[in-house]
Amino acid sequence: MSITLTSYGPKTKAKSLGLGVFDGIHKGHQAILSQCDSLLTFNPHPVTILNKAITLERLTTIEEMTHYIPKLFVLEFNQSIATLSAHDFLNKIILEKINPDTIVIGYDYHFGKNKEGTPEIFKQWCNNHNIPISIVEPISNNTQIIKSKAIRTQLKEGNINQALDDLGHPYLMIGTVVKGDNRGKELGFPTANLMFPTEKLIPQHGVYKASITIENKHYKTMLYIGKRPTFNATTPTVEAFILDFKGNLYDQSICLYIEHYLRPEKKFPNKESLIKQIHQDIHDAYGH
Structure with missing residues (x-):
């Protein structure tokens, strides 16, 4: 299986790795980033590979992402990656390719084929490998949990200044x-x-x-x-x-x-x- 992992920033070991798509680097993402020195993201956006009928406009391109994050790992998301089991993803990519000292994920982070991997499974795996893990709770505005999808909608057809506030930048x-x-x-x-x-x-x-x-x-x-x-x-x-x-x-x-x-x-x-x-x-x- 072909794994294409590109890194940007310092060629140093990832001490604290955050995982997610991070489209927008909004306030919820920033809560994860505040605990990390590096992030792992995916390109193209996984939803466009999992459902070919979907075209998705990015809040943040990979080039733009490097402006916010000191060290960035970009995993090429394709059908091979999409069919990896949760444990294969953790073992073959997180452990073998990056091997961070600690890990930070969001409360809703899912991974592996059919999103079978959950924060609880990730936590168990980390415990087995003596890797500390932090699971970050959601960040909300006055009405709802801040999500990239809602920000996209607001920027295109809604309250733009609310979207900017949710981004936090x-x-x-x-x-x-x-x-x-x-x-x-x-x-x-x-x-x-x-x-x-x-x-x-x-x-x-x-x-x-x-x-x-x-x-x-x-x-x-x-x-x-x-x-x-x-x-x-x-x-x-x-x-x-x-x-x-x-x-x-x-x-x-x-x-x-x-x-x-x-x-x-x-x-x-x-x-x-x-x-x-x-x-x-x-x-x-x-x-x-």
């Missing part, structure tokens, strides 16, 4: 700057048009307060996601107006952090009305 999107139609420049707000991996979840259309990191420097940013209805365009676009920045970013990879949802997209009667609203958006976001 700005929503990171690593994208590449591509050429646009220069319409922002004509309006006096030159924008960077951004392209993202096909599996990356793009939040619902609207205007956002954001920031962008360029060469380790943070810049205040206004972000627009939408179809530019004022100009009768039909293709969705992601455009960032980076305050106090001048320079050519074409073909560069940049880190965009969505901090707050301001308003939905809107069709304006003319360019002047749009320009006035952009000034208002900047004021609402930054007070100037």
Whole structure:
């Protein structure tokens, strides 16, 4: 059987290993991460292999995950891995490939064929191998346990600021700057048009307060996601107006952090009305 395990970060032994998919690195994941120096995740997302009819947009790509986690193990999830028994998964991957000193899992962590492995089975296995294990209880917001699935729904069609609160950090999107139609420049707000991996979840259309990191420097940013209805365009676009920045970013990879949802997209009667609203958006976001 082929096991493809890729590691990112320091080439040191995993002292404390957390296990899970960790899509979003939300507050529940952070409760696990706070006890770990390394994580094991899976790529592609297991649900897309177990059910071919499902396509899933990722909150966090593997590249983005490395921004949150000092040492990351990525196990290629395929049919061979999916059919491993729970004990084979523990013995052939956790013990033989990683061999951590301690283990941290969530209350709902299941593993092995047909999810036969439970936290209790994992705990028994750890006891047999003299490996300390910590099982982390769920983290909730005011109404429910925080889950990646709910955050995806909120970002696409619900309360975006609730999703950002559940994440516990700005929503990171690593994208590449591509050429646009220069319409922002004509309006006096030159924008960077951004392209993202096909599996990356793009939040619902609207205007956002954001920031962008360029060469380790943070810049205040206004972000627009939408179809530019004022100009009768039909293709969705992601455009960032980076305050106090001048320079050519074409073909560069940049880190965009969505901090707050301001308003939905809107069709304006003319360019002047749009320009006035952009000034208002900047004021609402930054007070100037």
